Amino acid sequence: MHTVLQSPGESRSTINEQLTKADKIRLLRDMYRIRRFEQTSLKYYNLGRMGGFLHLYSGQEAVAVGTISLLGENDHVITAYRDHGHALAVGMSMNECMAELFGKATGCSKGKGGSMHFFAPDKRYWGGHGIVGGQTPLGAGIAYALKYKNIPGCCLCYLGDGAINQGAFHESLNLAALFQLPVIYIIENNGYSMGTSQKRSSAYKSSLAERAEAYNMAWDVFIGEDLYEVRNRTNIAIDRARKTQQPTLLEIQTYRYYGHSVADANAKKYRTSEEIDDYKNNHDPLQIFSKALLQEEVLTQADIQEIDKAAKEEANAAVAFAEESPLPEESDILNDVYWEVDNQTEAAKHGYYFFNN
Amino acid sequence: MALLTYREALRTALDEEILRDENVVVIGEEVAQYNGAYKVTEGLWAAHGDKRLVDTPISEAGFVGMGIGASMLGLRPVIELMFWSFAYVAFDQIVNNAGCVRYMSGGLLNVPIVIRGPANGGTNVGATHSHTPENLLANMPGLKVVAPATAYDAKGLLKTSIRDNDPVMFMENTLLYGEKWEVPDTEYLIPLGQADVKRVGRDISLIAHGRAVLTCLKAAELLAAEHDIDAEVVDLRSIRPLDEETVITSVRKTHRAVVVEEGKPFCGIGAQLVSTIQEKAFDDLDAPIGRVASLDAPAIYSPPLEKRQLPDPQRVIEKVLHLS
Numbered sequence: 001m002h003t004v005l006q007s008p009g010e011s012r013s014t015i016n017e018q019l020t021k022a023d024k025i026r027l028l029r030d031m032y033r034i035r036r037f038e039q040t041s042l043k044y045y046n047l048g049r050m051g052g053f054l055h056l057y058s059g060q061e062a063v064a065v066g067t068i069s070l071l072g073e074n075d076h077v078i079t080a081y082r083d084h085g086h087a088l089a090v091g092m093s094m095n096e097c098m099a100e101l102f103g104k105a106t107g108c109s110k111g112k113g114g115s116m117h118f119f120a121p122d123k124r125y126w127g128g129h130g131i132v133g134g135q136t137p138l139g140a141g142i143a144y145a146l147k148y149k150n151i152p153g154c155c156l157c158y159l160g161d162g163a164i165n166q167g168a169f170h171e172s173l174n175l176a177a178l179f180q181l182p183v184i185y186i187i188e189n190n191g192y193s194m195g196t197s198q199k200r201s202s203a204y205k206s207s208l209a210e211r212a213e214a215y216n217m218a219w220d221v222f223i224g225e226d227l228y229e230v231r232n233r234t235n236i237a238i239d240r241a242r243k244t245q246q247p248t249l250l251e252i253q254t255y256r257y258y259g260h261s262v263a264d265a266n267a268k269k270y271r272t273s274e275e276i277d278d279y280k281n282n283h284d285p286l287q288i289f290s291k292a293l294l295q296e297e298v299l300t301q302a303d304i305q306e307i308d309k310a311a312k313e314e315a316n317a318a319v320a321f322a323e324e325s326p327l328p329e330e331s332d333i334l335n336d337v338y339w340e341v342d343n344q345t346e347a348a349k350h351g352y353y354f355f356n357n
Numbered sequence: 358m359a360l361l362t363y364r365e366a367l368r369t370a371l372d373e374e375i376l377r378d379e380n381v382v383v384i385g386e387e388v389a390q391y392n393g394a395y396k397v398t399e400g401l402w403a404a405h406g407d408k409r410l411v412d413t414p415i416s417e418a419g420f421v422g423m424g425i426g427a428s429m430l431g432l433r434p435v436i437e438l439m440f441w442s443f444a445y446v447a448f449d450q451i452v453n454n455a456g457c458v459r460y461m462s463g464g465l466l467n468v469p470i471v472i473r474g475p476a477n478g479g480t481n482v483g484a485t486h487s488h489t490p491e492n493l494l495a496n497m498p499g500l501k502v503v504a505p506a507t508a509y510d511a512k513g514l515l516k517t518s519i520r521d522n523d524p525v526m527f528m529e530n531t532l533l534y535g536e537k538w539e540v541p542d543t544e545y546l547i548p549l550g551q552a553d554v555k556r557v558g559r560d561i562s563l564i565a566h567g568r569a570v571l572t573c574l575k576a577a578e579l580l581a582a583e584h585d586i587d588a589e590v591v592d593l594r595s596i597r598p599l600d601e602e603t604v605i606t607s608v609r610k611t612h613r614a615v616v617v618e619e620g621k622p623f624c625g626i627g628a629q630l631v632s633t634i635q636e637k638a639f640d641d642l643d644a645p646i647g648r649v650a651s652l653d654a655p656a657i658y659s660p661p662l663e664k665r666q667l668p669d670p671q672r673v674i675e676k677v678l679h680l681s
């Protein structure tokens with residue numbers, strides 16, 4: 001059931017032909033915004049303005065921007081802890097994302113979740129999940145609810161190449177195929193899970209996505225550096241989900257430029273600098289899409305510089321917003337634990353919920 | 358005596374036990390080639406090779422269960438969890454298999470496994486990564502639970518845990534890995550179930566485990582300096598088995614107690630201690646037993662707020678003053 005309808009490289013499908021000039025510029029801008037947001041966040045992380053982990057998405061931008069650009073008002077997104085790219089791609093503001101990293105009350109999660117736990121249900125973005133593979137049953141569940149409610153949408157559920165080895169993911173694949181759920185699992189295969197290469201972590205024949213065969217599920221594997229190609233190939237799966245409510249397992253090959261997280265002490269040990277440089281110089285999704293748009297005469301080099309500059313300014317403004325924002329109050333620690341308590345309902349009046357003495 | 362970090366103490370314990378017993382094998386994510394996510398196993402793969410240090414995929418249920426199965430045939434696997442928070446995807450293996458097979462087989466089997474890794478808050482990694490499940494695990498008869506507070510204890514307890522014939526859940530703390538303590542150069546073991554009085558005092562017993570012991574020691578210094586209160590600090594070291602005698606002896610002497618933990622209060626270790634003390638030393642108490650725990654919500658990310666959520670010396674002192 002390896003259902004590739006177009007061969008790789010055939011990127012000018014109808015779905016891409018429908019893009020207006022303005023659409024294309026927006027897609028490039030979105031990738032620049034992610035890149036600059038993250039580089040700025042890294043700078044302030046290193047200045048000690050945030051705590052915990054910071055998992056950067058740089059190098060993978062065409063995957064989030066390309067796939068999410070295909071979504072409509074009934075479609076949903078859920079991902080793992082490397083979640084800033086998806087968050088910005090669904091339309092979350094740099095301000096709320098940066099403020100979350102700074103642990104401020106104005107953050108998307110009020111400073112409670114941090115880098116790994118961004119949420120925006122109003123944008124149908126269901127997190128930001130820190131436990132590897134933990135989001136994969138939720139993706140099936142979102143698709144289950146869509147189907148139950150007869151909503152013709154789908155859920156894109158992202159995971160890493162390391163996450164495919166969590167039991168919960170295998171159970172999810174079986175459930176999705178058995179119940180015919182409109183979920184699209186997207187393995188963002190950047191070749192490594194922390195310091196472990198794909199070869200050292202997974203047993204497979206030709207690809208990771210091929211595991212879908214065992215569940216009689218449609219699947220596809222492709223390179224994710226060209227945004228047009230990402231849209232083209234992902235749209236096939238989205239169409240299938242919306243029209244026939246069938247799941248798909250996609251494996252999109254990509255690369256992360258930075259270490260696993262900023263705390264990755266071995267970031268330059270398990271990969272050669274030649275390998276990293278090769279991706280940066282020859283496979284960078286921003287450069288590749290910029291080149292395509294220059295060739296199409298959608299914009300000029302000067303326009304691209306303008307987009308880049310605007311993205312940097314927006315990121316710096318987000319830092320200023322985050323710095324000026326207040327911290328949560330100490331009393332906020334005990335809010336947002338129970339819905340009934342937060343809403344002071346009848347149900348919350350019986351018994352004790354908290355045990356601070 | 359050498360000054361070793363908590364991390365180095367754990368590492369030397371692993372190193373010595375790997376050399377001592379060919380059945381000891383260290384299994385987990387990034388433990389070998391990467392040298393350990395928190396560098397506890399640094400250098401061990403280079404020294405002992407692929408057979409003794411095994412890198413795994415991110416499959417906790419699988420490799421924890423594999424370790425349990427292997428231990429039934431006499432291996433002594435030491436399973437590293439990058440965080441104890443990730444044990445939850447392997448909970449069935451730990452609770453039903455490690456915890457129950459001996460009982461269900463009428464004593465035919467035993468499970469000499471150690472599952473170790475950090476279990477702590479305070480590093481701003483959010484709710485999913487900040488769990489402290491020692492109370493959950495100690496609630497399961499069949500499992501043992503250990504939580505060292507110093508490098509000395511970490512080494513002695515880990516060596517004992519590896520030699521123990523039952524499953525031992527070994528709770529470390531990322532905030533302690535880099536802290537240094539005196540550790541003897543010669544071999545020593547610390548029995549499980551033996552608490553340690555880390556500071557002798559007359560007026561009140563502060564009872565804790567793990568990093569909360571250090572919080573209590575700081576609080577005790579301040580209580581002595583600023584309030585003329587001489588606190589005794591009892592480090593449980595092992596939670597199950599629990600050294601009730603040392604706890605009760607201390608309370609009989611001081612007549613007051615505050616139990617301190619970094620876990621959440623409901624059904625916490627402190628709750629168990631309070632129950633034990635009131636039952637066995639009720640007549641010796643001059644005041645209700647105080648409890649200090651983390652504020653009762655999932656771990657908040659915001660760094661300054663997370664500091665407030667965890668017990669600190671100030672909260673311990675306030676509780677003590679309230680009882681005195």
Ligand SMILES: Cc1ncc(C[n+]2csc(CCOP(=O)(O)OP(=O)(O)O)c2C)c(N)n1
Nearest residue numbers: 082130131132160161162163192193194443
């Ligand atoms: C259950 C669980 N085990 C381990 C971890 C620690 N951890 C976080 S990310 C990660 C590597 C994941 O790699 P991959 O799935 O390839 O995603 P990538 O980081 O490359 O985006 C590991 C081991 C975790 N968060 N949850």
Ligand SMILES: [Mg+2]
Nearest residue numbers: 160161192193
């Ligand atoms: Mg990966």
